[in-house]
Amino acid sequence: MASAFSAAKFSAQPFPLNHTSTTSHDSSIVFAKPTSLFLGSTRKLRLTSSSKFNLSRRSGTVDAVSDVVKQKKSKSSPSLLITKEEGLELYEDLVLGRAFEDMCAQMYYRGKMFGFVHLYNGQEAVSTGFIKLLKQQDSVVSTYRDHVHALSKGVPARAVMSELFGKTTGCCRGQGGSMHMFSREHNVLGGFAFIGEGIPIATGAAFTSKYKREVLKEADCDHVTLAFFGDGTCNNGQFFECLNMAALWKLPIVFVVENNLWAIGMSHLRATSDPQIYKKGPAFGMPGIHVDGMDVLKVREVAKEAIGRARRGEGPTLVECETYRFRGHSLADPDELRDPAEKAHYAARDPITALKKYLIENSLASEAELKTIEKKIDEVVEDAVEFADESPVPARSQLLENVFADPKGFGIGPDGRYRCEDPKFTEGTAHV
Amino acid sequence: MALRNIIGKRIGNGIGLVGRRSLSTATCDVENRNSKSMNLYSAINQALHLALETDPRAFVFGEDVSFGGVFRCTTGLADRFGKARVFNTPLCEQGIVGFGIGLAAMGNRAIAEIQFADYIYPAFDQIVNEAAKFRYRSGNQFNCGGLTIRAPYGAVGHGGHYHSQSPEAFFCHVPGIKVVIPRSPRQAKGLLLSCIRDPNPVVFFEPKWLYRLAVEEVPEHDYMLPLSEAEVIRQGSDITLVGWGAQLTIMEQACIEAEKDGISCELIDLKTLMPWDKETVEASVRKTGRVLISHEAPVTGGFGAEISASIVERCFLRLEAPVARVCGLDTPFPLVFEPFYMPSKNKVLDAIKATVDY
Numbered sequence: 001m002a003s004a005f006s007a008a009k010f011s012a013q014p015f016p017l018n019h020t021s022t023t024s025h026d027s028s029i030v031f032a033k034p035t036s037l038f039l040g041s042t043r044k045l046r047l048t049s050s051s052k053f054n055l056s057r058r059s060g061t062v063d064a065v066s067d068v069v070k071q072k073k074s075k076s077s078p079s080l081l082i083t084k085e086e087g088l089e090l091y092e093d094l095v096l097g098r099a100f101e102d103m104c105a106q107m108y109y110r111g112k113m114f115g116f117v118h119l120y121n122g123q124e125a126v127s128t129g130f131i132k133l134l135k136q137q138d139s140v141v142s143t144y145r146d147h148v149h150a151l152s153k154g155v156p157a158r159a160v161m162s163e164l165f166g167k168t169t170g171c172c173r174g175q176g177g178s179m180h181m182f183s184r185e186h187n188v189l190g191g192f193a194f195i196g197e198g199i200p201i202a203t204g205a206a207f208t209s210k211y212k213r214e215v216l217k218e219a220d221c222d223h224v225t226l227a228f229f230g231d232g233t234c235n236n237g238q239f240f241e242c243l244n245m246a247a248l249w250k251l252p253i254v255f256v257v258e259n260n261l262w263a264i265g266m267s268h269l270r271a272t273s274d275p276q277i278y279k280k281g282p283a284f285g286m287p288g289i290h291v292d293g294m295d296v297l298k299v300r301e302v303a304k305e306a307i308g309r310a311r312r313g314e315g316p317t318l319v320e321c322e323t324y325r326f327r328g329h330s331l332a333d334p335d336e337l338r339d340p341a342e343k344a345h346y347a348a349r350d351p352i353t354a355l356k357k358y359l360i361e362n363s364l365a366s367e368a369e370l371k372t373i374e375k376k377i378d379e380v381v382e383d384a385v386e387f388a389d390e391s392p393v394p395a396r397s398q399l400l401e402n403v404f405a406d407p408k409g410f411g412i413g414p415d416g417r418y419r420c421e422d423p424k425f426t427e428g429t430a431h432v
Numbered sequence: 433m434a435l436r437n438i439i440g441k442r443i444g445n446g447i448g449l450v451g452r453r454s455l456s457t458a459t460c461d462v463e464n465r466n467s468k469s470m471n472l473y474s475a476i477n478q479a480l481h482l483a484l485e486t487d488p489r490a491f492v493f494g495e496d497v498s499f500g501g502v503f504r505c506t507t508g509l510a511d512r513f514g515k516a517r518v519f520n521t522p523l524c525e526q527g528i529v530g531f532g533i534g535l536a537a538m539g540n541r542a543i544a545e546i547q548f549a550d551y552i553y554p555a556f557d558q559i560v561n562e563a564a565k566f567r568y569r570s571g572n573q574f575n576c577g578g579l580t581i582r583a584p585y586g587a588v589g590h591g592g593h594y595h596s597q598s599p600e601a602f603f604c605h606v607p608g609i610k611v612v613i614p615r616s617p618r619q620a621k622g623l624l625l626s627c628i629r630d631p632n633p634v635v636f637f638e639p640k641w642l643y644r645l646a647v648e649e650v651p652e653h654d655y656m657l658p659l660s661e662a663e664v665i666r667q668g669s670d671i672t673l674v675g676w677g678a679q680l681t682i683m684e685q686a687c688i689e690a691e692k693d694g695i696s697c698e699l700i701d702l703k704t705l706m707p708w709d710k711e712t713v714e715a716s717v718r719k720t721g722r723v724l725i726s727h728e729a730p731v732t733g734g735f736g737a738e739i740s741a742s743i744v745e746r747c748f749l750r751l752e753a754p755v756a757r758v759c760g761l762d763t764p765f766p767l768v769f770e771p772f773y774m775p776s777k778n779k780v781l782d783a784i785k786a787t788v789d790y
Contacts, residue, residue, distance in 0.1 A: 114590045115590040115591070115592050115767060116591070116592065166767060166768040174767075174768050175766065175767065175768070176593075176767065177592050177767040177768075179592070179594070180593070193550075193592070193593065193595070194550070194551065194594060195523055196523075232522070232523040233523065235522030235523055235524055236522075236523050236524050237524060237526055237527070237554070263495075263496075263523055264495070264496050264502065265496045265499045266495065266496055266520050266522075266523075270520070271520065271521075271522045271523075272522065337499060393768070394768060396769070396772055398769070399761070399763060399766055399769040399772055399773065400761070400763060403762065403763050403764070
């Protein structure tokens with residue numbers, strides 16, 4: 001595979017992409033200092049490479065690079081990055097995401113859910129790392145791989161499972177399905193089947209929050225919007241348009257790229273002129289950060305900074321999380337194109353095992369406690385399936401609802417009854 | 433849009449799902465030399481192989497085409513013709529089509545694939561504002577006739593909002609491009625080769641439901657089917673049914689059922705929606721006096737409306753009943769409610785009866 005990154009420091013690894021070691025408490029991550037003056041600056045800033053961070057790709061200086069600071073481990077006050085409660089919360093969310101997606105696969109193959117289903121296995125660290133730092137009023141905009149984003153944000157597993165089964169108790173009343181998870185209560189602005197469609201929408205949501213705070217003077221409105229999308233989307237016009245708008249208007253938004261290297265069957269390295277996506281941030285005047293997306297603690301550290309920036313009104317951030325999906329693009333994808341060695345490489349960096357190791361090694365939790373959590377999640381997922389199974393299928397009348405705001409505009413005929421109850425409806429000739 | 437002569441009408445099963453060899457006296461018909469049983473995606477694959485073979489400046493590009501595409505329509509092309517001619521593009525439909533227009537303007541044959549017709553909307557601007565107007569506004573100095581855009585369209589049973597749409601009506605409203613929709617493997621191969629070689633930009637919609645389901649004997653040689661010629665695939669005398677693509681299968685089932693009630697239905701496959709063969713449809717309506725149009729796209733503003741208006745203009749006094757349209761409902765394409773949304777066989781049958789009994 002054509003490698004865009006030099007393998008000099010990682011000769012043992014077949015995939016010399018930017019990645020650090022698997023030890024989760026190594027905080028040699030790099031991110032922009034909030035007071036840096038790189039915004040729009042034309043100064044050439046060279047990336048300081050840490051010992052584990054090799055970016056030399058080709059000769060010639062790189063212009064559009066974020067100002068980075070190597071965080072020394074001693075700078076952070078406690079020697080650990082998380083407390084026990086936080087650790088257990090993160091673990092539970094990771095396991096929920098994984099168990100839920102595995103159950104989805106089972107249910108799909110049993111015919112309980114249908115359509116195009118895209119599973120998130122392997123990428124849980126990104127969702128947990130970011131979304132667990134949000135408040136309820138913060139918004140999340142996702143892609144078609146959205147089950148776990150919805151779960152992390154707080155949408156009950158029951159609602160998500162019912163939506164997948166197409167039942168009325170689902171979060172969108174069964175009308176959206178796998179790729180369209182919405183929740184007004186938890187401010188999930190959707191699942192989007194189309195790549196890049198959600199990014200402008202997230203930009204608009206971020207604008208609202210800023211407007212409320214600065215124009216309507218709701219001083220405590222510091223809501224942040226997170227837009228999640230993949231590596232393929234970073235070649236799409238909508239992405240660039242929104243980076244520009246967000247930076248121009250200093251919107252409280254974080255653009256999170258889940259770079260799993262593959263867009264169905266197209267390798268990111270073969271589709272992108274400059275595969276280092278985080279560099280596109282500074283080109284538009286916002287910090288661009290690259291982080292190991294298989295490590296939830298690293299993601300969390302970066303997320304804290306990025307979300308903090310947005311909350312303080314300092315503007316947007318672009319975060320590229322290097323991650324991987326363990327399964328195929330969707331449940332219909334035989335996943336034959338990816339190298340098994342690559343898959344094995346990332347399987348060894350499973351975020352759940354990494355966090356488990358961290359928690360146990362640092363005596364934050366015992367095996368027994370973690371097992372209890374796993375058992376609890378199993379029960380939650382089983383209960384979700386049962387609930388979804390027993391829920392009713394939507395009535396036919398729901399088909400015509402919600403096309404316009406006024407249900408009479410379409411669903412209710414002049415005689416006051418639902419048009420679908422009109423006997424002429426089966427002919428398809430009833431005037432609607 | 434030549435006048436169809438009577439010899440050109442095809443008798444028998446044109447859809448090919450039963451696989452019966454049909455009796456044909458068509459002048460521009462495909463000779464059944466060496467033919468092989470294959471499905472729709474294989475037929476399209478063969479057409480693409482032939483197109484690239486016969487023209488060294490033909491290119492195939494789109495998302496995921498080099499491994500064969502998500503529907504396997506482009507298998508083997510990259511291996512055979514090389515990555516310079518068959519290549520993946522990044523995920524940017526607007527870029528893909530615009531880039532294709534540029535290629536075509538410089539005299540190449542650009543065969544762009546849009547992965548699902550639902551994704552064609554970012555490219556809509558390029559198609560409508562650039563591809564359709566290129567020859568016109570350059571005074572015929574440049575043209576993008578070498579551009580063919582292929583996209584799988586239509587319901588597939590579980591596609592939901594974004595994998596099942598039928599956007600043909602939007603493109604039919606644009607003067608300057610052609611819209612072609614095949615109904616079966618044999619038709620697809622011939623029509624696709626015609627589209628690629630046609631000196632106008634063409635949008636070619638492939639019914640994705642039929643990619644594996646439709647199996648037919650398809651000749652292995654290079655043949656082309658004429659554009660803008662509709663085909664009568666079933667003779668009848670009581671009512672004319674007009675459709676295209678996968679919907680014809682449903683309509684044919686309805687015709688068979690209606691036959692049991694003594695209603696003789698004439699079924700026409702438009703094949704090319706823009707510019708469409710008004711003469712054939714008109715001749716048929718003059719014979720039967722009744723017409724029914726069926727398509728998956730929502731009824732309001734669908735292409736059936738154009739057909740209806742044209743037929744009424746031309747055959748007003750001959751019509752015995754209002755023009756019936758059995759189409760999708762005016763809602764976004766639903767997920768769970770798909771069977772209820774679709775213009776099913778029963779809906780078509782009810783409409784046939786209502787029209788005949790008017």
